[in-house]
Amino acid sequence: MAANIRAKRPFRFSTAxxxxxxxxxxxxxLGQLREGLARCSDASVFYHxxxxxxxxxxxxxxxxxxFAQWVLAAVNLPxxxxxxxxxxxxxxxxxxxxxxxALRIIDEFCLAHPDDERSPAFEPFYFLSSVEVLVPLGVxxxxxxxxxxxxxxxxxxxxHFHFLVSRLRLHLQSNDFSVWxxxxxxxxxxxxxxxxxxxxxxxxxxxxxxxxxxxxRELAA
Amino acid sequence: xxATTAPxxxxxxxxxxxxxxxxxxxxxxLAKRLAGRSVQMVNSTAxxxxxxxxxxxxxxxxxxxxxxxRWDVIxxxxxxxxxxxxxxxxxxxxxxxxxxxxxxxFLACTEQNRQRLQFDAEFTVIHDPQPVxxxxxxxxxxxxxxxxxxxxxxxxxxxxxxxxxxxxxxxDGALFSSPEFSQQLPIPQYQFFxxxxxxxxxxxxxxxxxxxEVVERFGIDPKRTILTQISRFDRLKDPIGVLRAYQIVKRYxxxxxxxxxxxxxxxxxxxxxxxxxxxxxxxxPDVHILDLPPSSALExxxxxxxxxxxxxxSLREGFGLTVTEALWKKKPVVASAVGGIPAQVIHKHTxxxxxxxxxxxxxxxxxxxxxxxxxxxxxxxxEHVREHFLITSNVRRYLALFLFQxxxx
Numbered sequence: 001m002a003a004n005i006r007a008k009r010p011f012r013f014s015t016a017x018x019x020x021x022x023x024x025x026x027x028x029x030l031g032q033l034r035e036g037l038a039r040c041s042d043a044s045v046f047y048h049x050x051x052x053x054x055x056x057x058x059x060x061x062x063x064x065x066x067f068a069q070w071v072l073a074a075v076n077l078p079x080x081x082x083x084x085x086x087x088x089x090x091x092x093x094x095x096x097x098x099x100x101x102a103l104r105i106i107d108e109f110c111l112a113h114p115d116d117e118r119s120p121a122f123e124p125f126y127f128l129s130s131v132e133v134l135v136p137l138g139v140x141x142x143x144x145x146x147x148x149x150x151x152x153x154x155x156x157x158x159x160h161f162h163f164l165v166s167r168l169r170l171h172l173q174s175n176d177f178s179v180w181x182x183x184x185x186x187x188x189x190x191x192x193x194x195x196x197x198x199x200x201x202x203x204x205x206x207x208x209x210x211x212x213x214x215x216x217r218e219l220a221a
Numbered sequence: 222x223x224a225t226t227a228p229x230x231x232x233x234x235x236x237x238x239x240x241x242x243x244x245x246x247x248x249x250x251l252a253k254r255l256a257g258r259s260v261q262m263v264n265s266t267a268x269x270x271x272x273x274x275x276x277x278x279x280x281x282x283x284x285x286x287x288x289x290x291r292w293d294v295i296x297x298x299x300x301x302x303x304x305x306x307x308x309x310x311x312x313x314x315x316x317x318x319x320x321x322x323x324x325x326x327f328l329a330c331t332e333q334n335r336q337r338l339q340f341d342a343e344f345t346v347i348h349d350p351q352p353v354x355x356x357x358x359x360x361x362x363x364x365x366x367x368x369x370x371x372x373x374x375x376x377x378x379x380x381x382x383x384x385x386x387x388x389x390x391x392x393d394g395a396l397f398s399s400p401e402f403s404q405q406l407p408i409p410q411y412q413f414f415x416x417x418x419x420x421x422x423x424x425x426x427x428x429x430x431x432x433x434e435v436v437e438r439f440g441i442d443p444k445r446t447i448l449t450q451i452s453r454f455d456r457l458k459d460p461i462g463v464l465r466a467y468q469i470v471k472r473y474x475x476x477x478x479x480x481x482x483x484x485x486x487x488x489x490x491x492x493x494x495x496x497x498x499x500x501x502x503x504x505x506p507d508v509h510i511l512d513l514p515p516s517s518a519l520e521x522x523x524x525x526x527x528x529x530x531x532x533x534x535s536l537r538e539g540f541g542l543t544v545t546e547a548l549w550k551k552k553p554v555v556a557s558a559v560g561g562i563p564a565q566v567i568h569k570h571t572x573x574x575x576x577x578x579x580x581x582x583x584x585x586x587x588x589x590x591x592x593x594x595x596x597x598x599x600x601x602x603x604e605h606v607r608e609h610f611l612i613t614s615n616v617r618r619y620l621a622l623f624l625f626q627x628x629x630x
Contacts, residue, residue: 017621126400
């Protein structure tokens with residue numbers, strides 16, 4: 001019975017706030033986007049992919065990351081935008097692979113469409129990054145029931161931090177929640193189902209509600 | 222005359238129905254680490270304009286969160302504000318030949334304010350260019366000083382910027398509403414969105430009856446299409462361009478145009494622009510040019526809510542809080558892709574961006590022909606504002622900034 005299991009270590013909820021730093025790099029065409037993407041910081045890649053999803057989580061269609069949106073709106077290349085938008089951040093355990101894949105997509109496109117590489121954009125792409133300020137919320141869960149209680153009361157930012165941002169910190173194809181379910185409660189199935197929650201096509205609120213529903217099913221089993 | 226809400230001190234819990242209690246709890250958790258620490262905000266006007274509106278709500282909320290905030294407004298004569306208005310326009314790229322006398326007047330007024338005001342806070346935020354030189358009042362080994370620039374600095378007049386830049390370089394960081402405005406500076410630069418207050422008279426929910434009453438009082442027909450631009454009468458807001466776009470739309474669709482503007486005490490140019498707009502509009506009975514006093518928040522709210530489409534055809538724009546206000550009211554917005562507007566209007570997701578009079582007219586006609594799309598853009602725009610551009614998000618960003626600054630040192 002999942003409800004009776006008590007963890008050895010509690011789950012501690014945190015929230016994070018971010019300040020957006022303006023880096024001195026901008027792109028005025030696709031070629032410059034490629035160059036900027038090749039040399040920008042990991043923090044910038046993170047900002048324009050993982051954090052972009054968090055910032056625009058209420059848009060459930062046609063928006064995936066800043067690169068794809070800019071390619072669509074500013075250089076009007078919907079095919080390339082779709083390819084970049086197809087990068088599923090949940091498949092990545094490090095930023096260098098995500099960066100390489102984005103670069104490969106742009107390179108292949110430029111090879112096939114050399115005229116588009118230097119076509120001027122309607123508006124520039126600005127490379128940004130963010131500074132994280134992490135604050136523990138001072139609440140902890142020892143059981144799945146307690147976890148559900150606090151999860152229902154967690155902010156979007158807190159959910160985003162533990163569910164998405166944690167993936168990079170952990171260098172795992174997982175998230176804080178799944179790790180705790182598996183390692184502390186021994187609930188491997190719940191951990192696996194949690195990993196499958198698709199935040200790319202749902203809002204953060206929807207993802208959070210889905211996780212609550214999974215936990216309720218586990219508690220009722 | 223419509224009664225505004227009885228003055229009552231808005232508190233954080235009042236935002237719970239809008240934001241969820243969790244977001245407010247997060248704010249309290251962040252603020253806990255800053256309890257008792259002092260913050261000073263300095264700007265150039267207490268009434269009119271977006272900055273004063275933001276500070277009016279930011280200060281009480283910071284106070285409720287346990288910080289010790291203070292708001293100071295610099296003073297100056299008409300000559301000072303004429304010069305700062307000229308600087309303001311020049312920083313937006315309007316041609317201007319500064320004279321040595323302008324800089325002397327600017328520095329003399331700064332000196333008077335430096336002597337009048339006290340600077341002993343742990344975190345000092347100076348808003349916009351008017352008080353920027355107050356950085357020289359910073360006591361040695363004192364707290365953190367941040368320059369918050371609300372205006373579009375993407376193409377600044379060289380002479381004015383070269384004069385101001387040495388002052389900016391003395392700050393610990395600079396905050397811009399859009400990365401487009403950032404400059405080559407030796408200090409860290411951050412993107413910092415302005416915000417609106419969903420509980421203010423300008424943005425709170427109002428009854429349909431009130432909306433109708435306001436619209437009819439101004440002679441506007443609520444049953445016909447209403448296109449609206451709310452802005453100060455300022456050339457950079459391009460009211461004449463809006464008029465031209467409306468005239469194109471009018472060839473195809475029956476509609477009315479509302480150009481409604483307030484005024485700010487630091488803007489001496491508004492009267493001349495208003496006269497030009499009236500002349501350009503001629504005798505068209507469907508064009509309503511409304512020169513509203515600063516106490517017209519509820520009227521502006523009602524006009525925005527009554528609008529079919531809200532336009533913001535600015536030539537330059539710091540951020541465009543009138544866009545934020547319209548999006549919050551779920552209105553479809555057609556706006557220029559300048560300044561901070563693209564951060565709010567994500568093309569085809571939360572509104573439509575344009576680059577010309579003709580483009581503005583085309584997108585208005587497109588939305589009039591596709592009301593379902595217009596509604597979806599408005600609803601997504603509302604969510605975008607809830608997430609990023611409300612006063613609570615602004616408080617959160619300031620708290621994070623102060624925590625970061627304190628950690629860095």
